[in-house]
Amino acid sequence: MLNSPAHDDRPEPGEEPREPRTEEGHTAELRPPLRRVSGRAVGVWTVRMVIGVALNLVFVSVVAAMLANLPLPWIPDWLSENARVLPIAYGIYGLLKIAVVPSWRYRVHRWEVGEDVIYTRAGWIARAWQLVPVNRIQTVDHTQAMLERVFDVATLQVQTASYAGSSTIEGLDAEEARVLSEELAARAATLRDDAT
Amino acid sequence: MNDEHESPGPPDPERERWARGPAGHTAGRYPYQWRQAQEPAAPEPDRPQDAAVSERARWGPPQRGQGPGADPSGVRHEHGMRDALRNESAGRGPQGHVPGQGSGPVWERRPEDGRPAGENPVQDRSGAQRPSQEEPSEPQGATPHEARPEGPGAGMTTPFAGTDAGPADAPGHGSTRWGPPRDGADGGTPGPRPQSGPEVPGAYPQDAWAYERARWGPPQGGAVTGPSSSGGSTSRSDGVGAAPGPAGPAYGQDAAASERALPTSQGPGSTQDSGPDSRAESGAHSAGAGDKAEGPAGGQGPYPQDAWAYERARWGPPQGGPGSGSVPHPEIASRGDEVGAASGARPQDAAASERALPASQGPVSAQGNGPPPRGESTSRSDVAGGASGAYPREAAEGPVGPAGGQGPYPQDAWAYERARWGPPQGGAYPGQVQWQAQGPQNGWGPQSQWGNAHGVPEGHHPPGPREWWTEEASQPFTSESGRRLSPRSMVVGPINQLRSILLPILIGLVIGGFNPWLLAATGATVVMLLVGGFVTWQTLRYEITDDRIEIRKGLIRRERRTIPLERIRGVDVTSSLLHRMLGVSVVHIEAAAGSMATEDGKLDAVDAAEADRLRGELLRRRAVLTETGEARTEGDEEPAAAEPETVTYFEMPRSWYLFGALSLAHLLTPFALLATAIGLLQQSAAQMEAATDTVVGWIDATDRALLTTLAIGIPVALVLLMPVFAVVSYTVTNWGFTLKGREGSLVAERGLLTRRSVTLEKRRIRGHELQDNPLERTRSAVRLRAIVTGLGEVATRAVLLPTGPRPQVASVVERALDRYDGGLRRHPRAALSRRLIRSVGPFLLTGAVGVALDWNWLVIASAVMAVLGVPLGIDRYRSLGHGYDGAYVSVRSGSLQRGQAVVERSAVIGWTWTQTLFQRRSGLANLQVTVGAGAGGYTAQDASLPGSVAFAADVTPAMVRPFLVERGTSSAQPGPSGAGVSSAPEGPESPTGPEGPSNPTAPDAPERRDAHDGESPRTADEDR
Secondary structure, eight states: OOOSSOOOSSOOTTSOOOOOSSOTTOOOOBOOOSEEOOTHHHHHHHHHHHHHHHHHHHHHHHHHHHHHHOOOTTSOHHHHHTTTHHHHHHHHHHHHHHHHHHHHHHHHOEEEEOSSEEEEEEESSSEEEEEEEGGGEEEEEEEOOHHHHHHTEEEEEEEESSGGGOEEEEEEEHHHHHHHHHHHHHHHHHHOSOOO | OGGGSOSOOSOOHHHHHHHTTTTTOOTTOSHHHHHHHHSOOOOOSOOHHHHHHHHHHHHOSOOSSOOTTOOTTOOOOOSHHHHHHHHHHTTOOTTSOOTTSSSSOOOOOOGGGSOOTTOOHHHHHHTTHHHHHHHHHOTTSOOOOTTTTTTTOTTOOSSSSSOOOOOOOSTTOOSOOOOOOOSSSOTTSOOOSSOOGGGOOTTOHHHHHHHHHHHHOSOTTSOOOOHHHHHHHHHHHHOOTTSOOTTOOHHHHHHHHHHHHGGGGGSSOOOTTHHHHHHHHGGGOTTOSOOOOOOOSSOBBOOHHHHHHHHHHHHOSSTTSOOOOOOOOHHHHHHHHHTTTOOSSHHHIIIIIHHHGGGGGOSHHHHOSSSOOTTOOTTTTTSTTOOOTTTTOSOOSSOBOTTTTBSSOHHHHHHHHHHHHOSOGGGOOTTHHHHHHOOGGGOSOHHHHTSGGGOOOTTOOOOOGGGGGSOOTTSSSOOOOOBOOOTTHHHHHHHHHHHHHHHHHHHHHHHHTSOHHHHHHHHHHHHHHHHHHHHHHHHOEEEEOSSEEEEEEOSSSOEEEEEEGGGOOEEEEEEOHHHHHHTEEEEEEEOSTTOOGGGSEEEEEEEHHHHHHHHHHHHHHHHHHHHHSSSOSOTTSOSOSSSOOEEEEEEOOGGGGGGGGGOHHHHTHHHHHHHHHHHHHHHHHTTOHHHHHHHHHHHHHSOHHHHHHHHHHHHHHHHHHHHHHHHHHHHHHHTTOEEEEETTEEEEEEOSSSEEEEEEEGGGEEEEEEEEOHHHHHTTEEEEEEEETTOTTOGGGGEEEEEEEHHHHHHHHHHHSOOOOSOOBOOOTHHHHHHHHHHHHHHHHHHHHHHHHTOHHHHHHHHHHHHHHHHHHHHHHHHOEEEEOSSEEEEEEOSTTEEEEEEEGGGEEEEEEEEOHHHHHHTEEEEEEEESSTTSEEEEEEEEHHHHHHHHHHHSHHHHGGGBOOTTTSOOOOOSOOTTOOOOSSOTTOSSTTTTTOOTTSOOOGGGTTHHHHSSOOOOGGGO
């Protein structure tokens, strides 16, 4: 079960260090992207979250009711008696989420379309930075869900030959998204060689 | 086709000869004969004027400006008849050339001004001068003048409107109006050159010759056979037998020779250079005169008469007669080339135009003799004169008739062509447009005549309607006429289909007690399957043309699938056991990346040899196409004589079959079989009640001890036999595994019962992956797979090697692919704890749940799994790594299914870092390198974030560097960063800091923020 070849990040003593492409200890840091998404995206996220929490709350309540009332033998007593704690706890959690997460997201979500690269950052607790080169773009979509239309924001999705290499920018101002998608499509068409 | 032409006119020896046509056509079939009927025979061979005309013909249409044969007198004819007439009256040649002033043959005006065809107006006019004139004008003797013969047309008016002297061929090339033979219209319009029938395009005969001459240059080294040679040639253009037969002297042949050269492009190209040579050979030209038609090296000599001569030369004498076979004249070929497919000079033109017509003609063979089955009208059709090669291809020495088509052709060629095909479609023989379009500015070069005015893309020609079913002998890649599947496919298909429904049918029969209805239904089903197989065999045709493969099938609903050869990703040849018993294989043509079965081409059951040939052929053509970018390259480039070089990288040694015992999937085979058997039993137990009762009774009756022993013994035996089963099933799958390199592809073959051969193009291979599991690691064995673009779901196709020891696999990788040299950088120690937590944590959780619920079994199971999870987590950590060696990026992860992916740098599309909350605390992130191949992305889990950013910047600096925090430039802004704060550019604890001032849409100075993080380069977390 040993892993081999062994990690060879450290040269043997006395041995010439193997020419590492990146030296050990070499570090770098990514700056965040420059642009922010539209402020109205907060509204979109909030509404979405409200709907999601409400649905989940209903589901949890149903489960709690089942736990409390169904005489299944494998449910411990303490669970049956306190089952109503579940929806309440989830409700509180949901409210916190609704209050905190959209604006948190707004701070974290950033994007930047450079000359050759699209750089995005997304997430709230878990973050993701993504670099997508423009000359590898195969598809540019900008879409608006119903909720997004209400708030006049749009989502821009860029796809490359690799599914994993596709980037999504949510919450852009609708007009800006449209302009951006056209510009990207044009640029991708001219720059692109073999997009695989 | 020639029916519309009447019986021949006055007998003419030459004509008679031609009358037979290249393949012994009977008289009356060629347009020229018809013409003869209409017009008196042209005057005799040695016509001084003819010489001039021939010169004119030789040099082609006078172009604006001074052509080679420009009339020194500077008189130019601009356009039209009136100039010609004016000149005529002035005693000058049509182009203003003054007879006797040397240079330039005089045009004879075409008969359209009422003179009897063949009559030489010049002669009439100033007979005295002409004769003398022609001497000098004869550059080399006979001028292929038969242009005189009336050629095509009464309409031969002044050959060219306006252009001027043709190629200044030395003496006699005064201002000749060369123009292509027009259809009688003003000189400006080049009519279809060799024109069929009466309409004969204008002045071809003389002009043709002159043109040809111009095009092809003077007969090489030889005297230009004047008209005489053209004797045949004259008639060439329109087939009018005007051309005096006799041996045309050199010139004619020269033209012919040059003509002959034309088709070069058609066939495996004779190089252009051979033109002259072929010309030289054209000596055998029908006319017999030693013509040295020299073709212009590439030159297109005077064509008109020469055309005939050429034809003659090309086709050889009328069958039975002397005459050189057509030797492809390279120049001629080149001529056509410029016109796109139309290669070859006139013959093509004629041919081309002719051919263009015929789409309807159907297989050339039907045409009988005459130009060789141009069958493939490929180029023919639309390209004016798209003639492609089919035209009288060179080849045959001596008369070969149309089949193979080289008979005495020249005039006949034109005539024949014209007759056969009618006027060139689009109205112009190749080159005619040229004349109008190009003036002197294009030079006189023969080539210029045939420039690309037609706008036909080189090398490609629209397929003619007949392409599908005719053999294109002249194509560099022969078009295979529709081929069928192997007859044995009639059997294989139904059997395969039967197999799937056989078991239910049998069960139904047995259970139903052989009910006659069931039997009848079964019989009917079998019969229908057989009929279906027969119909498929009858209706399925596949054909490879020069740029696509077509599969046509269907009786009631017809379907035609066309796959361009360039799009073929791979060709697989598979044969199951049944197929192999019958000696057939299934050819699967994968057309596009990740295409579904509906987009691929599949030929079920062709002969095994045919399958191999097909695969080789497709890949070879595809390689040629993609390399050269055009369907026809040097025709003669022999597509790989035989088998391209095949390098064997690997052949399975016997001992490697034992590695099957290490493969988890194969180890579980007996259990899979057992499960299948149980499932079957369950399904049929309901029906087989009697059997069930018997079994139950037996169980009740037997001794408990025996039952217990059996119950324990059988599973134990199965477990012990697992390796045996594994090896057996592994062997069946990977029997005779070979990896070969062939023509830029890797071909992997394996299989005992079903022999599967997978071809992967090397240019699609973006890297490789080495996989193993813990069992295999004990023997240090790995499995090699290729990372290929566009494989889609069919991942098993990427298997390059069976399980094998690492050193041997590495050596194969080095030979077949590329080795990865760099090491793998270890991930920080914090990753270890993360891996441990992830492998042990869930079981601890379930254990806790079990304790809470008081489920002991859960607690015990969780405890066991948690204990096992510790070494698993450690192993997972140890396998983590990523590296870059300058050319390849490598990422490794996993333990139970460990894989090291090595991807070439150019395949890297982008990067993605993901970081969870816990990773942020430890300064870790998952770095995913996105690749346009294989799995789409390979993740280096729990790598140090700053280290991975630096790594990405190393691999793709242009992409990453612009977004890096500049070291040392950011102000030392102490941020709330503690030791534990991750190196994330922005932590959640400083939300409103630098961002405050920035408004949503204005870009801010990026460096301001997170300066605290960027201040000091963080050392790699490995140190921790």
